[in-house]
Amino acid sequence: MNLKAIRMIETEGLKKVFKTGDIETIALIGIDLVVEQGDFIAVMGPSGCGKSTLLNLLGMIDRPTEGTYHFMGQNVLSLNEKQKTELRKRNIGFVFQNFNLIDELTVWENIELPLIYLGIKKAERRKKVQEVVEQLEITHRKDLFPIQLSGGQQQRVAVARAVVAGPSLLLTDEPTGNLDSTHGEEVMNLLSRLNKKGMTIVMVTHSQRDANYSRRVIHLFDGQIINENLNFLV
Numbered sequence: 001m002n003l004k005a006i007r008m009i010e011t012e013g014l015k016k017v018f019k020t021g022d023i024e025t026i027a028l029i030g031i032d033l034v035v036e037q038g039d040f041i042a043v044m045g046p047s048g049c050g051k052s053t054l055l056n057l058l059g060m061i062d063r064p065t066e067g068t069y070h071f072m073g074q075n076v077l078s079l080n081e082k083q084k085t086e087l088r089k090r091n092i093g094f095v096f097q098n099f100n101l102i103d104e105l106t107v108w109e110n111i112e113l114p115l116i117y118l119g120i121k122k123a124e125r126r127k128k129v130q131e132v133v134e135q136l137e138i139t140h141r142k143d144l145f146p147i148q149l150s151g152g153q154q155q156r157v158a159v160a161r162a163v164v165a166g167p168s169l170l171l172t173d174e175p176t177g178n179l180d181s182t183h184g185e186e187v188m189n190l191l192s193r194l195n196k197k198g199m200t201i202v203m204v205t206h207s208q209r210d211a212n213y214s215r216r217v218i219h220l221f222d223g224q225i226i227n228e229n230l231n232f233l234v
Contacts, residue, residue: 006036006037007034007035007036007037007070007073008035008036008037008039008071008072008168008169008200009033009034009035009058009069009070009071009169010033010034010035010068010069010070011031011032011033011034011057011058011067011068011069011070012032012067012068013030013031013032013066013067013068014028014030014031014032014033014054014057014064014066014067014068014069015028015029015030015031015064015065015066015067016028016050016053016057016062016064016065016223017065026223027050027053027223028050028053028054028057028064028223028224029223029224030067030224031054031067031224031225032225033218033225035058035169035200035202036200037168037198037200038195038198038200039200039201039202039215039216040191040192040195040200040201040203040213040214040215040216041201041202041203041214041215041216041217041218042203042204042205042210042211042213042214042216042217042218042231043055043202043203043204043205043218043220044204044205044206044208044211044217044218044219044220045219045220045221046221047206049220049221049222049223050220050222050223051173051204051220052173052204053223054204054220055171055173055202055204057069058169058171058202059088059092059094059171060076060084060085060087060088060092061088063077064077071087071091072091072168074087089114089117089118089165090118090165090167091167091168091169092167092168092169092170092171093161093162093163093165093167093169093170093171094162094170094171094172094173095155095158095159095162095170095171095172095173095175096158096172096173096174096175097173097174097175097177097178098178099146099151099154099155099157099158099178100158101146101154101157101158101161102146103145103146103147104145105145105146106142106143106144106145107133107138107141107142107143107144107145107146107149107157108129108133108142108143110146110157110161111129111132111133111157111160111161111164112125112129112164113161114161114162114164114165115128115129115164115165118165120165128164128165128166129164132160132163132164133160136156136159136160136190137156138153138156138157138160141153141157150183151178151179151180151183152179152180152182152183152184152186152187153183155175155176155178155179155183155187156186156187156190159175159187159190159191159194163194163199168200169200169201169202170191170194170199170200170201170202171201171202171203172191172201172202172203172204173203173204174204174205174206175187175188175191175203175205175210176188176205176207176210177206184207184209184210188209188210188213189213191203191213192213195215201214211231212231214231215230215231216228216229216230216231217229217231
């Protein structure tokens, strides 16, 4: 079966309006988007165009004002908060610009944390964490604390934590935004390898260099998709 033929995400007419008192701010309007399994999509556009808002809607962190959203064939908007949380925990990993690691926990413990939340038994957690630290080549740093790592190393740990439970989708928001060019390239190469192994990725970025790692580039402006291009550089 061709993995690219499987629709993971489908949105129609997605709109998000933020209200502050009598003031309404339209963040997104009329977003029609299909994400197929195995895609690597870069979402680009100027600050304030709705990129992070779109990522939050796809990650079920926020709810659209209007429109439809189906995730793996399921109508997300028909679910209650508990159901959405469960669907998100088991299917979506997140990587942010700020690494969001817990300083008091070691690399191993940070990576293990999502598995604890999922109620996975200790022996299975150990196996899964060991597999991901080997895959992402951070075994030798597993007992260190975040403060002992470079920015690039911390982001590698953040990626490991995001993928350790085997999510279907990885959402990343400016994953190299706090990194120098060398460490940023390391993280992007890591994301590219994960994608080539089947991980579906949607990445918000300002960086054309980072977008060049993706398979599709979507440009947002004033809350709307203004164009979409296949990336022939990958």
